[in-house]
Amino acid sequence: MKVKYFAWVRERVGRAEETVEPPASVRTVEDLMAWLARRGETYAYAFERPRVIRAAIDHAHVKSDAVIAGAREIAFFPPMTGG
């Protein structure tokens, strides 16, 4: 699946998007954040406070307990500040 990062999540991770293949044990958005956080120092920094990070699956907002199976694109970003 494709993973995208925005704003300070993108800056901390050090890239805007990538393709990842997490194991089947990674079921939810929350699991995916914990799994990503173990990929390296930049990821650990980006996901050090997973509760403040918002997520979207295929361009729609989801909660952290949303199941990721079947997702094409998952995005992680801080709370929105547009408008």
Add this chain to the structure above:
Amino acid sequence: MTARVTIRIQEADFDVAREIAALTQGRTDIGAVVSFSGICRGSEGGDAVAALTLEHYPEMAEAEIARHAETAMSRWPLSGLTVVHRVGRIAAGENIVLVLTASQHRQAAFQAAEFLMDYLKANAPFWKRAESTAGTGWVEARHHDDAAAARWTKS
């Protein structure tokens, strides 16, 4: 007549008068247009702000604004609406966002415009980075924006 819905995300500035004309041109069923412009404030908490840079998630931003536009169209008897959101670097005093709502009567237009702005602020995937005398950094989300959006939720 069918409702006119225009949604654009762009770097360029917008002309409010021209957008209103496009929304109302050739129609005699519209009795009210409400216009809201969000403008880049030149100060924040005592610090002078030179500019904001807006980042967005293009595919999701369009989808999210379209969803909110549909909700507004279904909740109020609107003749049309326009949402223009700018991205990129926006200097203090420049426009950031425009919401126009048109209806036969003012109440629906006022309420729908407020609803759209509250939802855009809380849910549309845009992020502001500020250049100010305090340094350059991401603008923190405000809790009252979430609260403002939540008050439109029907129980």
